[in-house]
Amino acid sequence: MPREKVKQLMTSEPGRDVLVKGWVRTRRGSKQVSFVALNDGSTINNIQVVIDMQAFDEDKLRLITTGACLAVEGELVKSEGRGQKVEIQAKKIEIYGPANPEKYPLQKKGHSMEFLREIAHLRFRTNTFGAVFRIRHAMAYAIHKYFNDRGFYYLHTPIITGSDAEGAGEMFRVTTFDLNDAPRDKNGGVDYSRDFFGKETNLTVSGQLEGEMGALSLGEIYTFGPTFRAENSNTPRHLAEFWMIEPEMAFYDIDDNMDLAEDLTKYLITYALDNCYDDLEFLNNMIDKGLIDRLRFVLDNEYARITYTQAVDVLLKADKQWEFPVGWGKDLQAEHERYLVEQYYKRPVMITDYPMDIKAFYMKQNDDGKTVRALDVLFPFIGEIIGGSQREEEYDKLERRIKELGMPREQLWWFMETRKFGTAPHSGFGLGFERLILFVTGMKNIRDVIPFPRTPRSAEF
Numbered sequence: 001m002p003r004e005k006v007k008q009l010m011t012s013e014p015g016r017d018v019l020v021k022g023w024v025r026t027r028r029g030s031k032q033v034s035f036v037a038l039n040d041g042s043t044i045n046n047i048q049v050v051i052d053m054q055a056f057d058e059d060k061l062r063l064i065t066t067g068a069c070l071a072v073e074g075e076l077v078k079s080e081g082r083g084q085k086v087e088i089q090a091k092k093i094e095i096y097g098p099a100n101p102e103k104y105p106l107q108k109k110g111h112s113m114e115f116l117r118e119i120a121h122l123r124f125r126t127n128t129f130g131a132v133f134r135i136r137h138a139m140a141y142a143i144h145k146y147f148n149d150r151g152f153y154y155l156h157t158p159i160i161t162g163s164d165a166e167g168a169g170e171m172f173r174v175t176t177f178d179l180n181d182a183p184r185d186k187n188g189g190v191d192y193s194r195d196f197f198g199k200e201t202n203l204t205v206s207g208q209l210e211g212e213m214g215a216l217s218l219g220e221i222y223t224f225g226p227t228f229r230a231e232n233s234n235t236p237r238h239l240a241e242f243w244m245i246e247p248e249m250a251f252y253d254i255d256d257n258m259d260l261a262e263d264l265t266k267y268l269i270t271y272a273l274d275n276c277y278d279d280l281e282f283l284n285n286m287i288d289k290g291l292i293d294r295l296r297f298v299l300d301n302e303y304a305r306i307t308y309t310q311a312v313d314v315l316l317k318a319d320k321q322w323e324f325p326v327g328w329g330k331d332l333q334a335e336h337e338r339y340l341v342e343q344y345y346k347r348p349v350m351i352t353d354y355p356m357d358i359k360a361f362y363m364k365q366n367d368d369g370k371t372v373r374a375l376d377v378l379f380p381f382i383g384e385i386i387g388g389s390q391r392e393e394e395y396d397k398l399e400r401r402i403k404e405l406g407m408p409r410e411q412l413w414w415f416m417e418t419r420k421f422g423t424a425p426h427s428g429f430g431l432g433f434e435r436l437i438l439f440v441t442g443m444k445n446i447r448d449v450i451p452f453p454r455t456p457r458s459a460e461f
């Protein structure tokens with residue numbers, strides 16, 4: 001008999017024999033009859049297995065405890081219990097793996113997120129993490145679908161990079177050298193010319209620069225891959241290894257860029273509501289009572305579109321004691337971003353035209369000589385979810401900026417050539433995948449929306 005998944009069984013008609021396989025969530029009952037809630041990961045819902053205690057060996061029955069893995073064959077029958085249409089009247093039970101109840105770390109009582117992080121190998125077995133990772137999957141799929149349906153190409157940009165143009169100081173070095181015995185050059189420094197790649201290499205902080213190369217030939221591309229930042233920020237919004245979606249589009253100006261950012265994020269939220277409702281409902285009940293309303297609210301409202309200068313004006317007029325001072329030229333801090341989104345505009349906010357000095361070298365310079373066409377998208381409770389810009393496509397301006405900043409021009413020769421040959425206006429942005437999942441699931445800590453988080457001093461599993 002072929003195995004069927006719980007998700008399908010829940011909506012199928014009773015009156016036939018079925019085979020399910022899964023893990024015991026709970027068991028209750030009496031000497032005569034036992035009720036086992038079995039979950040196979042296909043849905044937040046468990047299927048109820050009804051066991052006639054007289055019909056099975058006592059030795060076997062003793063092993064059916066929370067966490068054990070079973071295969072159950074039986075008749076799918078109409079359920080008299082509340083909340084489920086069908087249940088299984090067990091005829092045959094095979095125990096794949098018992099789970100000693102004295103030792104199994106997951107108990108029926110709620111566990112703290114901190115504790116569950118310590119048992120990240122088992123936390124998938126909880127309702128919360130099952131929901132989070134099903135939603136994470138759905139979002140990854142929807143991202144590919146969104147771009148594919150619109151003619152964007154998925155471009156695989158490198159994970160090992162030879163340029164540190166973007167991430168000076170926050171990159172993870174990649175080397176095959178023995179750190180205790182690395183070859184030295186004549187000045188006593190490490191001689192990277194003898195390393196694996198013949199130069200210094202690092203894990204990428206962004207696929208953007210390579211993504212631009214793709215866009216300036218293929219038109220519209222996106223990357224979706226892991227990125228690495230060795231920033232020592234122990235916050236609920238930062239990981240050392242995270243996933244980023246980076247669309248890059250020829251012929252888009254900053255307004256087209258904003259339109260895409262708004263359309264993409266709304267599409268993804270709609271996709272979650274349409275395809276993950278059971279899981280969202282569970283998270284809404286257990287984690288964050290405002291979740292589903294908040295998702296709907298974002299869909300029903302246009303994002304505010306303001307400039308950095310307007311944002312600073314709003315913040316200066318606010319009747320607030322800021323921890324970090326507000327002033328034109330200073331970067332916006334989380335407290336400022338959250339005020340704008342949660343208290344002032346009360347919807348997602350897209351801020352453009354930041355001071356040149358606080359943004360990256362490749363952003364398009366405005367005619368005022370002071371600002372660049374940067375774009376940050378801020379979400380309620382998350383803060384920055386997207387960072388992007390229209391790119392500087394003029395060779396001379398870019399060259400001047402690189403010099404001003406004292407950047408390693410020679411590493412960027414290939415980047416500059418696209419401005420030399422057939423340059424074009426273009427734009428792009430980076431959407432932090434885990435920040436999106438935080439917003440869609442209502443989870444509070446970014447460590448709880450990636451299967452195995454990497455953060456300072458933590459790389460278990």
Ligand code: ATP
Binds near residue numbers: 229384385387435
């Ligand atoms: P922040 O100011 O929040 O550190 P950033 O300005 O460094 O963000 P970008 O370099 O613009 O961010 O990266 C694009 C997006 O990637 C961000 O908008 C955010 O969603 C996500 N992101 C950036 N750093 C991290 C991180 N350490 N962990 C998880 N996501 C991140």
Ligand code: MN
Binds near residue numbers: 231
């Ligand atoms: Mn950062």
